[in-house]
Every structure is written in C-alpha cells, then in structure tokens.
Amino acid sequence: AGAGAGPSEETALRDALLAAIPRSRERDLFARLGVPETAGREEVKKVFLSIARRFHPDRFASPALADLRDAVRDYFAAVNEAYGILSDDRKRTEYLASRKGKAAAQAEAARVDFLKAEACLRTRDFQKARAFLEAAVRADRRPEYGAALAFACLADPQRPDKARARELLEEAMRDPGCDRAFYVAGLLARDEGNEAAAERHFRAALQANPRNADATRELRRVEGRRARGRD
Secondary structure (H helix, E strand, C coil): CCCCCCCHHHHHHHHHHHHHHHHHHCCHHHHCCCCCCHHHHHHHHHHHHHHHHHHHHHCCHEEEHHHHHHHHHHHHHHHHHHHHCCCHHHHHHHHHHHHHHHHHHHHHHHHHHHHHHHHHHCCHCCCCHHHHHHHHHHHHHHHHHHHHHHHHHHCCCCCHCCCCCCCCHHCCCCCCCCCCHHHHHHHHHHHHHHHHHHHHHHHHHHHHHCCCHHHHHHHHHHHHHHHHHHH
C-alpha cells in the first residue's frame, strides 16, 4: 500500500505517525495503546488491529517515506509489546500487580518528601522545601502536596513564583476538601489586595476544615480591616 500511495496520502501517513510516536514511548501500556484500564481483550485487540492497519511497516515502503522506516519499526514493536501483554490474561495480571507495587512505592516516596519539606518550611528553608515538594508532586498529584508547593513558591523571598503557585492552586482547589489549597489561595489574593477573594478563599478553607487555625486568623484579619475601613 505504501509503494502505491500518492503524495497527499504519504504526507498524511507521515504526519499521523509523527503524532503517534510520543504515545508509543509511554511506560503505561494502556496509555501506549490508547485504551482505558477497563478495556477487555476484545477492545484491546480491536484497537491494536486498527493501529496495525494504519501503521504497519509495509505501508512505509515507498522511497518518500524511507526516512521513517526505523521509526515505524520501533513504534510498531512498542505497540506490539503492549498488545502482547494486555491481551494475555496471565501477563496482564502480572503487569497490573507490578504496576500497583510501583505506584505504592511512588506514593510512599512522595509522602517522605512531603514530610521533609514540611520540616524545611518550619525552618524557613524554602529552597529545600521546594525541591522536596517538586519531587513529591511529580510522584503523586495529591492536592495537599500541590498546595504546600504553592505556599513555598509564594513564601520564598529569593525566588517567589506566583505563576507556578496559581497553576498548582488551580489544580489543588478542584478538591473541595483541601483546606490548605484554599488557605494559600487566600494568602495570594490578600497579597494582591483582593480582599473579597481572600475572604472567600479563607471561608472555603474553614468550610473544608473548621479547625484550620491559620485560615481562622486570616479571616479575622480581613474582617478587622473591613471594620476599620467602615470606621
């Protein structure tokens, strides 16, 4: 099919392969095939056959696509590996068990990094705290870790980074129970002079955790400033 393809078809095939190659480098085999973890053997087979029809190395036989032969061979080998494991019940079970173990190890490493960062924050060593928290967030996107990193980004007098803090808070505040995220968002709004937003965020923090002493203190300060403004 590749030898007889016209220029426009060759261009489309080239573009499609180049777009698909990054996914073939995924370590997660489900992501590599582009199927959900719930996909059964039939769905896995259907997706694989669709990929095989579209990107089989024989389709890249024309001289115009010669520069892609190694790339398509590597791509097809990666996809074939994923299919071979996910379509075999025993291999799939072993793969899932291995992946679960790795995920647990990652989560524990993230927890340790988070605790180290908390100790650094208490001593105001913001650079070390940020390094530990960046590692924690890479391993585990837990909202509390992101909120702690956002705080460190704002509190670091040497390298404050509001843009990074906003990005982290936007994600962390998707969890309405993460009081720390709303508290830090309140600090950011307060520092920018947006009292209404600061009050809203501090109240959200207290709604998530009525015992958040920091949010309670900041809310009282907001209310005090408002009272003095009326006077």
